[in-house]
Amino acid sequence: MSTDQPAVRIGVLQMTSGIxxxxxxxxxxxxxxSAAHDGAAMLLTPEMAGxxxxxxxxxxxxxxxxxxSPTLATLRNAAARSGIWLHVGSLPVRAEGPGETRFANRAFVIDPSGAIVARYDKIHMFDVDLASGESWRESNAYRPGEQVVTVDCPIGRLGLAICYxxxxxxxxxxxxxRGCDVITVPAAFTVPTGRAHWHLMLRARAVEASAFVIAPAQTGHHADGRDTYGHSLVIDPWGDVLLDMGTDAGLDFAMIDLARVGEVRRQLPSLVNRRDIPRFNA
Known part of the structure; x- marks a missing residue:
């Protein structure tokens, strides 16, 4: 993507989604x-926002x-009314395919006309037993995605990821x-793993990809009994945190300056310096 465009204002929605x-x-x-009124070109929401x-x-x-999906229809209409782009961090939908009984954890990118311009199904399933006693088996109900997805939009070339x-x-x-300027990581992180790894991993991913990382998060105590970590983040390609929303639900804003992507990639061209690592016998 060109880095000649001016910095773009985005809205990040931190939610305590319920049932x-x-x-x-x-x-x-x-x-x-609200985001449109405050001059944002795009609003980004957490995983399982609906x-x-x-x-x-x-x-x-x-x-x-x-x-x-009535939820998706409502959001498409709302994007069209507001006249800005919407990244729905994810919604649960029934997975397509003969005999398929599982769901998909699916992100959507919606343009200002309300059209869906990109979809991404979460690839990695959260199947863990935590020391806190929490046990999660996402793969029991959700079919993992198989495609890496990017899309061009007002904040550059956007790469899609979800949580785990x-x-x-x-x-x-x-x-x-693939030349992504920005990567989204909408999430519903648990509190124990959030405290330990959330900031650390997201900053590392921004540095590795030499890209902005936007991570809208779920936060607080939810109607289904779970607690999520919050701390929605916007991180620049150098790993600097531009926005940390703490633990309160709500809307906040950040600026995405694509010129920063080019600066970092010229200074540390790790993406072009990469070499394939040979496989060694154990």
Whole structure:
């Protein structure tokens, strides 16, 4: 992407999404109106922005095919009314395919006309047992994605990732090699892992890809009983934190200056200096 364009203002929405998709969609729609009023070119939201419910039996009633999703339709209409771009960090939708019974954890990029211009299904599934006693098996209900996705938009070439993807540097290296200026990492991070690794990993991914990283997050205590870490971040290609939203839900803003991407890549051209590492026998 060209770095001649002026810096672009973005809105970042930190949410405490609950089990009511209508209420969650209303929160996002209101944020779109506010972001547009404050001059943002794009609003970015967390993972599972439209529905966050660990009770899969209860959640299943709200999870439908993408084309049948009232939440997605509401958000597309809201983006068109506001006249700005929207990155929906993710929504749960039914996965396509004969005999497929699982869901997809899917991110959407929506343009100011309300059209969907990119989709990304989360590749890495969060299957862990934490020392806190929390146990998560995302793969029991969700089908992993298989495609690396980028899209051009007002904040440059955007690369898409979701939450647990942040622990897999190869994805971010590939997004850097594909010329991404900005990478999004919408998340619903647990509190223990957030305290230990959130800032550390996101800053590292920004440096590795020589790109801005925007990480809108879920925060606080949710209706399904979980607690999330918050601290939505915007990080520049040098690894400097430009925005940290702490633990309160709400809307905040940052500037994305694509000239900074070029400066860092000229100073430290690690993406072009990369060599394939030979495989060694154990």
């Amino acid at each position: 009511d998709p209508v209420a969650n969609a209303a929160t996002i729609a209101a944020a779109l109106t 529905l966050l419910d660990r009770d899969r039996a209860r959640a299943r009633d709200h999870i439908v095919m993408e084309e049948d 993807d942040v622990r897999f540097p190869a994805l971010f290296e590939e997004l850097g090699r």
